[in-house]
Amino acid sequence: MSRLEIDELERKWLSVSLAMIGLFVGAIVVTAVSQGVHPPSHVETIDSASLHLSQEFAEDKLGVQPTPLADGSLQVRLVAGRYGFYPREIEVPAGRRIVFRMASMDVLHGAHIPMTNMSTMIVPGYVSEVVSVFPKPGEYPMLCNEYCGLGHDHMWSKVTVIAQENWREPATGGKQP
Amino acid sequence: MNDATVNRLTLFNFWVAFGAFGLACFFGMYQVLERSGLFTFLQSPAAYFASVSTHGVLMAFVLTTFFIMGFGYHTAARSLRRPLWNPPLAWAGYGVCVVGVALAAIPLLLGKASVLYTFYPPIQANVFFYLGATLLVVGSWFWCVIMLVMFAQWKRDRPGETVPLPMFATAANALLWLWTSAGVALESVFQLLPWALGLTDTIDVGLARTLFAWTLHPIVYFWLIPAYIALYCYVPQAAGGKLFSDVLARTAFVLILVLGLPIGFHHLYMDPEQGAGWKFLHMVGTFAVAIPTLLTGFTVIASLEMAGRKRGGAGLFGWIGALPWKNPMVLAAILSLLMLVLGGFGGIVNASYAMNAMVHNTAWVPGHFHLIFAGTVITMYLAVAYKLWPELCGRRLYSVDLALVQLWGWFIGMVIMTTPWHILGLLGQPRRISAVQYNSVLTLSWEPYELAMIAGGSILLASACLFVYLLYKTQTAGEKVDAREDAAADSNHGAPAWLNGFALWNRLILVLMVLSYGYPILQFFLLKTHSPTAWGY
Numbered sequence: 001m002s003r004l005e006i007d008e009l010e011r012k013w014l015s016v017s018l019a020m021i022g023l024f025v026g027a028i029v030v031t032a033v034s035q036g037v038h039p040p041s042h043v044e045t046i047d048s049a050s051l052h053l054s055q056e057f058a059e060d061k062l063g064v065q066p067t068p069l070a071d072g073s074l075q076v077r078l079v080a081g082r083y084g085f086y087p088r089e090i091e092v093p094a095g096r097r098i099v100f101r102m103a104s105m106d107v108l109h110g111a112h113i114p115m116t117n118m119s120t121m122i123v124p125g126y127v128s129e130v131v132s133v134f135p136k137p138g139e140y141p142m143l144c145n146e147y148c149g150l151g152h153d154h155m156w157s158k159v160t161v162i163a164q165e166n167w168r169e170p171a172t173g174g175k176q177p
Numbered sequence: 178m179n180d181a182t183v184n185r186l187t188l189f190n191f192w193v194a195f196g197a198f199g200l201a202c203f204f205g206m207y208q209v210l211e212r213s214g215l216f217t218f219l220q221s222p223a224a225y226f227a228s229v230s231t232h233g234v235l236m237a238f239v240l241t242t243f244f245i246m247g248f249g250y251h252t253a254a255r256s257l258r259r260p261l262w263n264p265p266l267a268w269a270g271y272g273v274c275v276v277g278v279a280l281a282a283i284p285l286l287l288g289k290a291s292v293l294y295t296f297y298p299p300i301q302a303n304v305f306f307y308l309g310a311t312l313l314v315v316g317s318w319f320w321c322v323i324m325l326v327m328f329a330q331w332k333r334d335r336p337g338e339t340v341p342l343p344m345f346a347t348a349a350n351a352l353l354w355l356w357t358s359a360g361v362a363l364e365s366v367f368q369l370l371p372w373a374l375g376l377t378d379t380i381d382v383g384l385a386r387t388l389f390a391w392t393l394h395p396i397v398y399f400w401l402i403p404a405y406i407a408l409y410c411y412v413p414q415a416a417g418g419k420l421f422s423d424v425l426a427r428t429a430f431v432l433i434l435v436l437g438l439p440i441g442f443h444h445l446y447m448d449p450e451q452g453a454g455w456k457f458l459h460m461v462g463t464f465a466v467a468i469p470t471l472l473t474g475f476t477v478i479a480s481l482e483m484a485g486r487k488r489g490g491a492g493l494f495g496w497i498g499a500l501p502w503k504n505p506m507v508l509a510a511i512l513s514l515l516m517l518v519l520g521g522f523g524g525i526v527n528a529s530y531a532m533n534a535m536v537h538n539t540a541w542v543p544g545h546f547h548l549i550f551a552g553t554v555i556t557m558y559l560a561v562a563y564k565l566w567p568e569l570c571g572r573r574l575y576s577v578d579l580a581l582v583q584l585w586g587w588f589i590g591m592v593i594m595t596t597p598w599h600i601l602g603l604l605g606q607p608r609r610i611s612a613v614q615y616n617s618v619l620t621l622s623w624e625p626y627e628l629a630m631i632a633g634g635s636i637l638l639a640s641a642c643l644f645v646y647l648l649y650k651t652q653t654a655g656e657k658v659d660a661r662e663d664a665a666a667d668s669n670h671g672a673p674a675w676l677n678g679f680a681l682w683n684r685l686i687l688v689l690m691v692l693s694y695g696y697p698i699l700q701f702f703l704l705k706t707h708s709p710t711a712w713g714y
């Protein structure tokens with residue numbers, strides 16, 4: 001058993017390693033608990049084959065929703081399908097909490113607005129829900145980042161973030177600009 | 178004679194591995210050219226995705242599995258100093274793997290399996306692709322059985338003795354692979370094959386992704402362990418020193434085995450079908466499994482320092498200059514560790530639960546794993562080949578100088594290729610896209626980085642060709658020697674029982690796997706899920 005005597009230096013390094021790992025995990029725990037920072041994990045199922053018949057994802061219900069949610073957030077509903085996120089263009093206000101709800105009508109897709117934390121996988125059979133706030137107005141692409149077929153390269157839609165003061169609530173769901 | 182059998186078996190496995198490697202580098206080169214968008218005549222999504230699928234399968238499954246099997250047979254026979262158990266079984270396993278690769282290659286090359294090496298349903302490939310991949314896994318299980326039997330027989334014959342470190346680690350890897358491959362095997366047998374054969378119409382995609390994630394993380398440790406074996410068992414000797422700590426090395430392998438398995442959900446952070454609590458649990462394990470790697474870095478660097486000082490290096494950094502940089506094994510270890518440090522930082526970003534959103538599925542990810550897998554891991558595979566080829570063929574390495582040039586080239590090429598690749602990811606470029614214009618200013622900012630990737634890729638391709646050439650020349654034109662070098666460093670002093678066997682660890686793994694995957698898998702049978710049908714691409 002004498003073999004198990006660990007060298008002094010090794011013990012120090014082990015403590016440093018453990019402290020480092022503890023620090024990283026600790027930082028994540030703190031943000032997760034105190035600010036509710038979690039990855040999108042909404043275990044909610046839906047029948048991808050009949051989205052067009054569903055209450056929520058029928059064609060005329062898509063896009064930025066006219067009535068804000070109880071907490072003032074705006075809800076945006078999108079259907080991902082080869083090869084675009086529908087509706088292809090949406091406008092949202094800057095600085096406001098946006099709740100994206102997305103479903104796929106065919107295969108796997110991924111939605112990402114570069115340089116923001118708006119990112120989620122879209123898995124057929126499930127509704128993905130992800131929340132983001134866009135501080136800066138401008139035009140952003142929403143890119144598909146999961147291989148979904150030979151047109152994957154060209155799967156993208158446009159998100160325009162509009163300054164608070166220029167923002168008008170849409171009158172109806174769907175049919176954006 | 179049995180020694181000749183083991184050598185043949187090892188060489189046969191290695192040639193498939195490195196043949197696949199050389200070929201796949203050409204595909205890689207095509208990909209960096211195509212995706213730059215500079216060469217319009219090359220542009221074709223159909224060709225690009227067939228190419229990426231083939232490149233990924235060859236590198237991630239063929240190169241690795243065959244290399245690991247060959248290295249394992251060699252290590253078992255050498256370090257245990259006993260004949261290979263059941264050579265016909267080993268050849269049978271080899272045959273099954275080769276047939277599997279051939280079956281999968283046909284649809285891949287014909288563009289009938291452009292589903293990438295992760296083959297996520299509901300996009301469906303030709304059934305021979307799934308069949309071939311399954312056979313490759315099944316064939317590798319033959320190898321696992323042989324490794325574990327030899328390990329057990331040796332212990333039975335020498336009660337109380339400590340299994341040599343290289344074999345301890347190889348047996349850990351065999352056990353790890355059995356656990357690891359179970360996930361994808363279940364997916365394949367119960368979901369993909371019946372569905373591709375037309376026996377079932379729909380497929381539960383959430384379940385398939387969960388089973389694949391079970392495999393997707395620990396498989397990287399399956400690839401990594403042989404590199405660590407070389408770092409622990411070959412490098413200190415090659416540098417003229419000895420291993421700093423045998424106990425710490427064994428501890429690292431056990432930690433990798435136990436902690437590497439139950440953490441696959443860091444691949445599903447962005448997925449809707451698993452709850453945040455489960456992702457959180459796997460996240461903690463993901464950070465914990467960094468510990469054995471931190472230990473490895475420490476032990477290997479400490480061993481190198483001891484060697485450097487013994488060779489007359491003085492001062493805080495003098496020992497570094499005193500190392501035998503002209504020894505391919507030592508050079509490879511230094512370059513490999515450098516890439517590990519760089520890649521380690523990236524890994525922490527990936528592992529970080531919510532920060533992952535910034536890089537998930539962007540070009541950052543292939544940038545990261547080329548650095549750490551094609552860089553750190555493969556560099557050690559190359560060094561092992563340079564060490565073993567002379568032993569296997571009884572000939573001297575054709576040119577040590579060229580081997581050094583080759584290793585430097587691989588390192589420089591990899592840094593030049595992966596640095597811009599990481600930046601592209603931060604600039605939002607998705608992974609797995611061919612040449613593309615999104616008609617957005619953003620994409621204009623990508624161009625210079627794509628150019629740099631071409632430069633890196635060209636150096637890598639040249640380096641890979643040089644490597645294969647050197648092996649070929651060594652085998653056919655190397656100076657004949659009666660080289661029977663020593664077995665890798667082994668230590669026969671008493672490690673405690675729990676660092677000399679896996680009974681305890683195996684049970685612990687079972688408990689951890691049930692805890693971390695039990696409900697997440699069960700939920701698909703409790704939830705009302707709607708499974709989609711198959712889609713082409």
Ligand code: HEM
Binds near residue numbers: 609
């Ligand atoms: C000449 C050297 C190499 C070049 C130029 C190269 C280049 C590439 C490129 C451009 C891609 C496509 C990535 C994408 O579309 O997102 C790719 C994918 C891949 N490479 Fe390499 N690579 C090389 C060597 C390697 C090596 C040595 C390995 C591992 C041993 C490797 C493993 C992979 C894997 C697994 C993929 C599939 C990624 C996916 O499906 O997302 N590559 N490579």
Ligand SMILES: [Cu+2]
Binds near residue numbers: 082
């Ligand atoms: Cu898509």
Ligand SMILES: [Cu+2]
Binds near residue numbers: 394395397441
């Ligand atoms: Cu992983």
